[in-house]
Amino acid sequence: MRVIVQEAPFDLGAETSAFAIGETKMGAIVTFTGIVRDLAKTPLEAMEIEHYPGMTLKALEGIAAEAKKRFSLGNVLVIHRYGRLTPGEMIMMVATAAPHRKDAFEGAEFLMDYLKSRAPFWKREITAQGADWVASKDADEDALTRWEAKP
Amino acid sequence: MRVIVQEAPFDLGAETSAFAIGETKMGAIVTFTGIVRDLAKTPLEAMEIEHYPGMTLKALEGIAAEAKKRFSLGNVLVIHRYGRLTPGEMIMMVATAAPHRKDAFEGAEFLMDYLKSRAPFWKREITAQGADWVASKDADEDALTRWEAKP
Amino acid sequence: MDILYFAWVRERIGVPREALETKAKNVAELVEELKAREERYAVAFEDLSALRVAVDQELTDFDASLENATEVAFFPPMTGG
C-alpha cells in the first residue's frame, strides 16, 4: 500500500508502469486518474485544492486499508495533490491490483467514492469572475450507499 | 478511438500518459491492464494467445464503438496482444476518458466484459505437463447480462 | 467457401483452414456436411454448444444463412482480455 499527498505533479505513466511491474500473481490492474476540467461557464483559470494536513494522509490510508479488507486486492496506490492546479493537470490517481478484474474495478471504484466525500480536500474554482468553492454533489454521497449496503 | 492488435509488448506507462495528456474536457481516465498470471498448479511457462486475424481488429473496433454509443466517453483505447507471453507480461489494456468517473469506469468494464467473451482470442497455458486451452468461464458470459439488461 | 478453425477445433480437425464447395444453405447444414465427411469432423462438431461460429467475420448462430457467404469460422468460446 502506497499513499502519497503532495503539491507537486506526479508522473501518471511512470507510476502506472511501476505499479504494474512484477505483479505475476495479479491478473488485473485498474487505474483511475482525475483531471482538472474546464467546464465552467467562464473559462477556468485554476483549481485550488485545500486540505487538512494532519488528517489527510491518515484518512487516505484508512480508505485504502478498508478497500484491501473488502476486496481481494494486491497492491493499492493512492496519490492526491493539493495547491493550485490548472486545467488539464492531473489532480489524483488510484491504482489497484487484483487476481481478477471484478475486484480490481470494484476496489478502484470504492477508493474513488470514498475519496470524493470522506477525504479532507476542498476544491475552489478560480475564474475571471472570482473564486467559488465547489459544492459537494448529492450523487457523490449517494454513491457511498452502494458500499454501505454490502456486508 | 485507437484499437491495436499486435504481437509485440506495449508500454503501459507511455500509453497511459499519452492517452491522458490534453484531456481538458475530461475529468476522469480509467485504465485496465491484463497480466499473465502464474496460478497454475504446475508453474506456468508461457501463455499462447491465438487470434483470428481477419476478424480481431473489426471485433475490437465494434466493441469500442458500442462503448462510445452507450456511455458518455471521450477517447477510447484498446490494445490486445497475441502470440507467446510469459508470466508477468501484459496481455492487453483498455483506457477510457469521460467527463465523469461513472462513465469512465462503466465504459472500461463494458469493454473488458465484451473483450473476454466476444473478441476472437483463445488462450493456451503451457506448463511442464503440456499445453491446455483455457476454458471460458460461465462468470464471463454472465457478466454480459449486466449490459444486455440495460436499454 | 473458406472454412477456418481455431484453437482446439483447429487441432481436432488438423488444419487451420480449407476451401470447400458446398450447397449448404445455413451453418447447421454445413456442419452436417462436414460431420459426414470424416471422423475428425464428427469428433470436432460433436457438441455444438461448446462451439461458436462466425460468418464473414461476424459472430452469429448455427442457423445463420450462408447466402453470399465467403468465409465461415468455427472455434470454441473466446477467452480474450
Added chain:
Amino acid sequence: MDILYFAWVRERIGVPREALETKAKNVAELVEELKAREERYAVAFEDLSALRVAVDQELTDFDASLENATEVAFFPPMTGG
C-alpha cells in the same frame, strides 16, 4: 483545545485555527459556545447540515464527546478525488 476551520468555514470565521479553553462536553456544546461569542461564528454555524466535523482528525458527528479531545475541525462537505 485547538479549533481548525477549512474552506468557506475558515473564510467566514476569518482564521484557520485558534486555541480555546472550553468546558464543552460534546461538539454541539462547543458549537453553541462559539456561536454565542461573535456574529461571524453564528453565521458560519448557522446551518449545521452544511458542515462536517472531525475530532482529533477523525470524522465524527455533532454529538461526539470531547473528552480527552485536543483538536476539533469544522469544514464543509469534502470534495476530494
